[in-house]
Every structure is written in structure tokens, then in C-alpha cells.
Amino acid sequence: MNALAFASQALEILVALLLGPLLTGWVNQWRARLQNRTAPSLFLPFRTLHKLFIKEAVVAEHASPLFRAAPYIVFGCMVLACGIVPTLSTDLPLAPAADAIALVGLFALARVFISLAAMDIGTSFGTLGARREMLIGFLAEPALLMVLFSASLISKSTSLTTIVETLAHRELAIYPSLAFASVAFTMVSLAENARVPVDNPTTHLELTMIHEAMILEYSGRHLALIEWAASLKLFAYSCIGLALFFPWGVAEAQAPLALILALPVLVLKLAIGGIALAVFETVSAKMRIFRVPEFLAAAFLLAVIGMLVHILLGT
Amino acid sequence: MNALLSQFVNLLASALLMLSFAMISQRRILSLIHLFTLQGATLVAATILVGYATNQPHLYFSAGLTFLLKVVAIPLLLHRAIDRLNVRWDIETLINIPTMMIVGIGLVIFAFNLALPIAKLSATVARGTLGIALACVLLSFMMMITRAKAIPQVIGFLSMENALFFAATAATYGMPMVVELGIALDVLVGILILGVFMFQIREQFDSLDIRHLERLKEE
Numbered sequence A: 001m002n003a004l005a006f007a008s009q010a011l012e013i014l015v016a017l018l019l020g021p022l023l024t025g026w027v028n029q030w031r032a033r034l035q036n037r038t039a040p041s042l043f044l045p046f047r048t049l050h051k052l053f054i055k056e057a058v059v060a061e062h063a064s065p066l067f068r069a070a071p072y073i074v075f076g077c078m079v080l081a082c083g084i085v086p087t088l089s090t091d092l093p094l095a096p097a098a099d100a101i102a103l104v105g106l107f108a109l110a111r112v113f114i115s116l117a118a119m120d121i122g123t124s125f126g127t128l129g130a131r132r133e134m135l136i137g138f139l140a141e142p143a144l145l146m147v148l149f150s151a152s153l154i155s156k157s158t159s160l161t162t163i164v165e166t167l168a169h170r171e172l173a174i175y176p177s178l179a180f181a182s183v184a185f186t187m188v189s190l191a192e193n194a195r196v197p198v199d200n201p202t203t204h205l206e207l208t209m210i211h212e213a214m215i216l217e218y219s220g221r222h223l224a225l226i227e228w229a230a231s232l233k234l235f236a237y238s239c240i241g242l243a244l245f246f247p248w249g250v251a252e253a254q255a256p257l258a259l260i261l262a263l264p265v266l267v268l269k270l271a272i273g274g275i276a277l278a279v280f281e282t283v284s285a286k287m288r289i290f291r292v293p294e295f296l297a298a299a300f301l302l303a304v305i306g307m308l309v310h311i312l313l314g315t
Numbered sequence B: 001m002n003a004l005l006s007q008f009v010n011l012l013a014s015a016l017l018m019l020s021f022a023m024i025s026q027r028r029i030l031s032l033i034h035l036f037t038l039q040g041a042t043l044v045a046a047t048i049l050v051g052y053a054t055n056q057p058h059l060y061f062s063a064g065l066t067f068l069l070k071v072v073a074i075p076l077l078l079h080r081a082i083d084r085l086n087v088r089w090d091i092e093t094l095i096n097i098p099t100m101m102i103v104g105i106g107l108v109i110f111a112f113n114l115a116l117p118i119a120k121l122s123a124t125v126a127r128g129t130l131g132i133a134l135a136c137v138l139l140s141f142m143m144m145i146t147r148a149k150a151i152p153q154v155i156g157f158l159s160m161e162n163a164l165f166f167a168a169t170a171a172t173y174g175m176p177m178v179v180e181l182g183i184a185l186d187v188l189v190g191i192l193i194l195g196v197f198m199f200q201i202r203e204q205f206d207s208l209d210i211r212h213l214e215r216l217k218e219e
Helices: A003-034 A044-054 A065-084 A100-120 A124-155 A160-169 A176-192 A220-245 A256-283 A289-313 B002-024 B029-054 B058-085 B097-121 B127-146 B150-172 B177-205 B210-215
Strands: none
Touching (some): A003 A044, A003 A065, A003 A220, A044 A220, A065 A100, A065 A220, A100 A160, A100 A220, A124 A160, A124 A176, A124 A220, A124 A289, A160 A220, A176 A289, A176 B002, A220 A256, A289 B002, A289 B097, B002 B029, B002 B097, B002 B127, B002 B150, B029 B150, B058 B177, B097 B127, B127 B150, B150 B177, B177 B210
């Protein structure tokens, strides 16, 4: 615990708050380019947030306090999640507060509150969205846990910082279990972030939307917070993926120079990841909602096989 | 260097297992053939790597043979067959796929347990992958049992042969060349015969569903 550790923690949360919307803008820009549309500005998410923050928040007549509190809780969960995931440095004062399992719990907490808020108003769309979200959530969570466990088996710890330290700073080795885990993780994060094969983030068609259906009743600053939290969630998931499968470049404890170098490395990795996501979203079609359980079951099984392979090969 | 090569062989073995699972979960016949081609290519890469790591030049020959047969010739034949049978976009209506995948996990655990004591006896560079090869054999076998149409069954048979080949490479650095040539020829002839069969089934029943064969009794 020293000043540098706190500085890196503060820097990490600040970077997450700024890079989250930028990442969303980047993905949207590439999607537009790949679909031959005129690309929107990279800073469009920030302008949207600004616009929403100065607008008046309209709340339904029958809304309970839960409805008003939910955006703040969701936003708080996502900020904390971004604080735990080692993006720039592994020397984080917040990291002992929550390991990989608690991180999954944190995402689950946000999901429960946003679903409750969606049902709180009593419109049919909100309920529909909440039910679909819970269906996807309860299938995605075990798969995510299994992915994190495959990484923990290698480093013998469930703490994310220890996992990254082990993976990044030992001699180069290829882990087949991580190959399985990375495929499973990609599938889970597509489902969890409401990306294309499972949900379309840009749609407002009644019958296909999941995430958008839940936040339909929000406006003004509440909507801004939820949109920001969605960006942060995408950022957090991308960073978990990078931390587990491409951990090189994250600074170790007591290395201010490495911390400065870690930021451009992170931006580069996120930029490549964002383009990959946009390409994947462009080439694949949205699947039927009843195919989603199969998709996520496949992700879960791949993660389990990853663990089995690790035990078999025993490296 | 050698450790890294051996890890790379392990990675390719895992890719084979992943492809086996992808084949089980695949509904469209065309994608199934693409997956089979990819499996063949992975097998070729793994064979070349094992050959390089252990300095066994005869493995290069068998890799070349595998490439010609399983990446070029057989996929080509299969493509022609589905074109002429007009089942390019056929979607199989079959048994619940998630159930099959869970059964598949059980098979993987069984195979891994079975292979563990055998692998301890072996001293080859890729001994750990024997369990994976065995799991692939069992998975392809399950695919043959559970598919209703003729072409996926043939692909299951071929992918089982792929897995057996990989098992041989992993456990004993490949079979003797004579045996290998014999098997390659057998597979090729088998494919041709099965191709004829497919057209015959099609002509008799107007469908490739082999369940029709069960009713082939003189009454």
C-alpha cells in the first residue's frame, strides 16, 4: 500500500470511465464502415451522454424508489468491476476486495437490479426484456466461472491480479486449456454484452431486443448512467479477456515507468479487439432466442473441457 | 524449444477435440464438410510438428498423404456428392444437440481416464494427447450413431479415422508405412463405395434418411 498503488488504482478507474465509451464508439464506427455506412464520430457516445445528462429525467408515475436507485447501483457495480480487473497494473489496492468469483457476482448484482427495475414499471416490454436477460444470465454465469477457473488452475489462485502476474511474467508457454477458455469466453462475453448473435445493441424492434427492452422506460440522467454502465461492462469484459489471454504489457508493482507504457499497450490491444468484434458482428446473423441456451451450453462445455484438458496434460 | 514444440502439439490436439465438438453441434451439412477439412488440416500440422520435434522423416510422408487425401480429395468428393444429391443446405432434424454435448463431456472424461495409465507407459513427445485422440474417436463414433442422414454418418466415420491416425502418431510416432498406405487406400475406396450407396439410398427412398433402411423387409 503506497501512494503509487493508489495512484495506479485511481488512474485505472479514470481510464475505464474514459475508454469505455470510446471503445463503444470505436466498435460502432467500424461496424458502420464494414456495412458501407458513413461512420459516426468516435466521440458520439460522449455527446450522447452529455445530451442525456442535461435532459430532464422523466420517471413513470408508479415507479418505486428501486427504479430510481437501479441506475446508480448498476453504474457503481461496473465502476468497481473495472477497478478490480487489472488493466494497467497488477498492484491494485482494490483487488484484494474481490477475486474472480466475486467479480462474477458483481456482474450478477447489476443484472438483478436492472431486471428488477425493468419489471418495476409493469410494462410488458420491461418484463419481457428482464425475463430474457435472466435466461441468458443464468446460463452465461457458470460458463464465465468455468473460464475463470481454467485460468485459476494454472496460477493456483482466484485473484485476478495473481492470475495476470503468473500468466504475464513466466516463461512463454502454450496452454491448450486457455485456447478452449478463450473460445468459451468470447461466446459468453458476446451474450453478456448484448452483442450480435444473441442480441442487437442497435435495434429497437420489439420482438428481438433484450437489453434495450429493459431500459426502455429510462430517460435523462438515469439513461445516461445505464448507457455508460453498458460501455463500462463491455470495457470490463474486454479487459478480462485481455488480462487472461493476452496479459503482456500490464505493469507490475513498483514500476512507474511500466505503468506509463501500459496505457498505449492497452489502447492498442483494445483497438484490435474492437475491430475484431465489429468484424464478427458484421459477418454473423442474430440467432433465435431459443438457440441462445444451446450457444451458451456450448460455451460452458468448452470451458469445462478446457479444465479437463489442463488436468490431462498437466502442464 | 522442444518443450514449446510439445506444447504446440498439445494445442493442435486440443484444436482437434474442439473441432470434434463443433462437428457434433453442427446442423448444416456444408459446414460439416468445412469442419472436416479443417480437422484434416489440423491433423497434417500436428503430424508435421511431431515429425519435426522427433526427427522422424517418415512422418512427413504420412502428413503429405493425409493432406492429399483428407484435405483435398475426400472433401472434394463430398462436395460433389452433396451437389449432385442436392443436399447442400440440408438441415438435419435430429436429437437434442445440448444433450449430445453433455454425453460428449462424459465420453471425454471416460477417455481421459482410460488414457492416463497408458500415457504413463509411453515416452513419446505427444504422450499426453493420447487421451484427446481417444476422446475424438469416441465423439466421432457417437456422431455416427446419432445422425439420421447418410452424409453426416460418413463424415463421422472419416473423422474417426482422423482421430485414430492422430492416436497412432501421438502414441508410437505413426504406423509402419505399409499399414498407413493400406488404410489410406481403404478409406478412399470406402468413400467411393459409400458414395454409391448414398445414391442408391436416394434412388430407393427419395431421401437420405437411413431410417428408411429399417423397413427394408419383404412382406
